[in-house]
Amino acid sequence: MFNEIEQFINNCNTCNKFQNSNKKSPLIPHEVPNYPYEKVGADILSFEGTDYLVIVDYYSKWFDLIKLKYKTASEIIKKSKQIFSTHGIPKTFIADNMPFNSSEFITFSKTWNFTVVTSSPHYPQSNGLAERTVQTSKKLLKKALEEGCDVEAMLLEYRCTPIISLQASPAELLFSRILRTKLPIANKLLEPRLQHKVQTKLKAFQQKYKSNYDKTATKKETQFKPNTNILIQNNKVWLPGKVIAKANAPRSYLVENNNGTIIRRNTKHLKNTKINITGNSKEGNIEGKSKVKNKSNKSVLVKELSTRPIRKKKYLTDLKIL
Numbered sequence: 001m002f003n004e005i006e007q008f009i010n011n012c013n014t015c016n017k018f019q020n021s022n023k024k025s026p027l028i029p030h031e032v033p034n035y036p037y038e039k040v041g042a043d044i045l046s047f048e049g050t051d052y053l054v055i056v057d058y059y060s061k062w063f064d065l066i067k068l069k070y071k072t073a074s075e076i077i078k079k080s081k082q083i084f085s086t087h088g089i090p091k092t093f094i095a096d097n098m099p100f101n102s103s104e105f106i107t108f109s110k111t112w113n114f115t116v117v118t119s120s121p122h123y124p125q126s127n128g129l130a131e132r133t134v135q136t137s138k139k140l141l142k143k144a145l146e147e148g149c150d151v152e153a154m155l156l157e158y159r160c161t162p163i164i165s166l167q168a169s170p171a172e173l174l175f176s177r178i179l180r181t182k183l184p185i186a187n188k189l190l191e192p193r194l195q196h197k198v199q200t201k202l203k204a205f206q207q208k209y210k211s212n213y214d215k216t217a218t219k220k221e222t223q224f225k226p227n228t229n230i231l232i233q234n235n236k237v238w239l240p241g242k243v244i245a246k247a248n249a250p251r252s253y254l255v256e257n258n259n260g261t262i263i264r265r266n267t268k269h270l271k272n273t274k275i276n277i278t279g280n281s282k283e284g285n286i287e288g289k290s291k292v293k294n295k296s297n298k299s300v301l302v303k304e305l306s307t308r309p310i311r312k313k314k315y316l317t318d319l320k321i322l
Helices: 002-010 013-017 073-087 103-111 124-147 151-159 170-175 198-216 309-317
Strands: 039-047 050-057 063-068 092-095 115-118 229-234 237-246 252-256 262-266 270-272 289-293 299-303
Touching (some): 002 013, 013 237, 039 124, 050 073, 050 124, 063 073, 063 124, 073 103, 092 124, 103 115, 124 151, 151 170
Parallel strands (some): 039 092
Antiparallel strands (some): 050 063, 229 237, 237 252, 252 262
């Protein structure tokens, strides 16, 4: 009796559509960089009608907050060059997809010799440091607006505030010295001083954070095979789809949705299904294909093209993906 009920629920399209979200998976920490500005994260924030570019160093936690005139790839490239001219060019640049995976920005990355790593759509957690830095930046902007003071002054104080787990400020980790602020300070303390065992401290903090995070995470990770039917979560609703291939990153897959479009998703938004879902899409076919007849009157399948057919090739060859 129980088996029949379970089978009935598993075969129920409505039940599958409104399933609960997947439980979070164990944390996969980023590899700790070897030196300052080797790896950076980037994001764009909007505040009071103005867009800002945020770039944060994974080693020192130093971040730059740059006002954008336009939210375009060319404008972001221009501001990135300004930052790189000060701190140097990073080896790895982690960001969301648009506009950082545009052909213009990818060309810029190749010319300036750094690798762009994009996070899976709807999964900003893989670029968590940049996301947290965006929240910090918004708080600084709100406080500056409320107090009527310069945000640059607040940024200076923030950059000189010690990070508890590292026992040093972002300025000390990046420049090996304390920056002079409005507060009185002895000249002796402004002299350069190297920071030691930074990697060890970063790894210890990562391990402690992972240990606490994984307490409520699932113990078993789901794997997906190519050409198998799955469910894809979109706006908290599960819709039918099919696995195309494993992407070049942990827990990331290229999948085909019910409109026939190739998209990339994290396993957080994918589920295996036992239902033969072919023919359940809005168009009558899960794979987004339509039947037409050729000159010999033979029925053939024509796959609907994505609005950006080059995207599929770029995912597989040009980018490292999380």
